[in-house]
Amino acid sequence: MLIEIDFNSDEAIYVQLQNQIIMGIAMDVIREGDPLPSVRQLAERVGINMHTVNKAYTILKQEGFIRLDRRKGAVIAIDVDKARALMEMKERLRILLAKGSCKNISKEEVHALVDEIYDEYGKGRM
Amino acid sequence: MLIEIDFNSDEAIYVQLQNQIIMGIAMDVIREGDPLPSVRQLAERVGINMHTVNKAYTILKQEGFIRLDRRKGAVIAIDVDKARALMEMKERLRILLAKGSCKNISKEEVHALVDEIYDEYGKGRM
DNA sequence: ATTTATGTTATATTATCTGTATAACAAAAG
DNA sequence: CTTTTGTTATACAGATAATATAACATAAAT
Numbered sequence: 001m002l003i004e005i006d007f008n009s010d011e012a013i014y015v016q017l018q019n020q021i022i023m024g025i026a027m028d029v030i031r032e033g034d035p036l037p038s039v040r041q042l043a044e045r046v047g048i049n050m051h052t053v054n055k056a057y058t059i060l061k062q063e064g065f066i067r068l069d070r071r072k073g074a075v076i077a078i079d080v081d082k083a084r085a086l087m088e089m090k091e092r093l094r095i096l097l098a099k100g101s102c103k104n105i106s107k108e109e110v111h112a113l114v115d116e117i118y119d120e121y122g123k124g125r126m
Numbered sequence: 127m128l129i130e131i132d133f134n135s136d137e138a139i140y141v142q143l144q145n146q147i148i149m150g151i152a153m154d155v156i157r158e159g160d161p162l163p164s165v166r167q168l169a170e171r172v173g174i175n176m177h178t179v180n181k182a183y184t185i186l187k188q189e190g191f192i193r194l195d196r197r198k199g200a201v202i203a204i205d206v207d208k209a210r211a212l213m214e215m216k217e218r219l220r221i222l223l224a225k226g227s228c229k230n231i232s233k234e235e236v237h238a239l240v241d242e243i244y245d246e247y248g249k250g251r252m
Numbered sequence: 253a254t255t256t257a258t259g260t261t262a263t264a265t266t267a268t269c270t271g272t273a274t275a276a277c278a279a280a281a282g
Numbered sequence: 283c284t285t286t287t288g289t290t291a292t293a294c295a296g297a298t299a300a301t302a303t304a305a306c307a308t309a310a311a312t
Binding site for chain 2: 019026064086088097109113116118
């Protein structure tokens with residue numbers, strides 16, 4: 001899986017890592033059970049420090065996206081706590097949609113955006 | 127308008143200020159033309175530094191939510207750049223929905239969340 | 253005119269976060 | 283026994299967040 005870092009971004013490197021891996025899972029580029037590069041491998045490949053990768057992996061583990069095995073390294077392992085995921089999403093949506101609502105973005109336009117984005121994901125997960 | 131800061135939050139104070147003001151506009155608690163407290167007033171009322179409020183106001187101005195007048199202070203003034211707002215929302219939605227998709231949240235469930243949130247907003251803006 | 257209040261700008265300081273740099277450890281695999 | 287894994291610890295530099303004073307021009311109020 002290709003991972004690229006924008007060093008000029010205002011977003012932290014470890015957050016960019018998290019997002020790209022989550023996007024990779026959503027887009028079905030990587031699947032349950034697939035191995036991720038080790039912290040040292042990924043760090044060297046991308047050209048960043050080991051601890052930055054480790055930070056991203058640790059949070060991804062805590063949020064239930066991967067499993068960290070001392071022998072096998074990092075492996076995609078989704079822990080589906082749907083109630084929790086729904087709550088977190090609603091919390092974030094509140095702020096995001098408020099911004100849009102102020103700019104006259106209608107409910108229907110948001111629905112259209114959601115549909116467009118879901119179409120970008122693998123057709124397996126609907 | 128009531129503004130409360132959670133000093134134990136991991137979110138920066140000036141971001142909390144921005145979000146609460148934006149939520150206030152979306153919920154129709156404050157409307158176009160309404161004045162906001164001056165940076166010094168709000169700072170003292172909430173118990174934070176003047177510059178923290180000024181930072182929030184400056185970004186809100188830059189993002190087109192308020193207008194800063196040297197005589198009148200801060201005033202709600204929405205600059206509707208819808209195309210830009212739609213792009214920014216889509217960018218953020220991509221990551222947010224990817225997280226949800228990994229947790230098996232369906233497109234329909236997102237739609238339901240969006241509807242719930244839009245119902246929280248003032249019935250004037252639909 | 254004087255005072256007051258406004259946003260604005262500047263500087264300095266402290267604390268926290270980010271990212272890097274080494275180093276070492278226990279556990280498992282080859 | 284060597285290598286690789288995640289894990290932990292420490293130290294350091296840089297950026298960001300928040301505070302603390304201070305000053306300035308402008309406009310309103312007295």
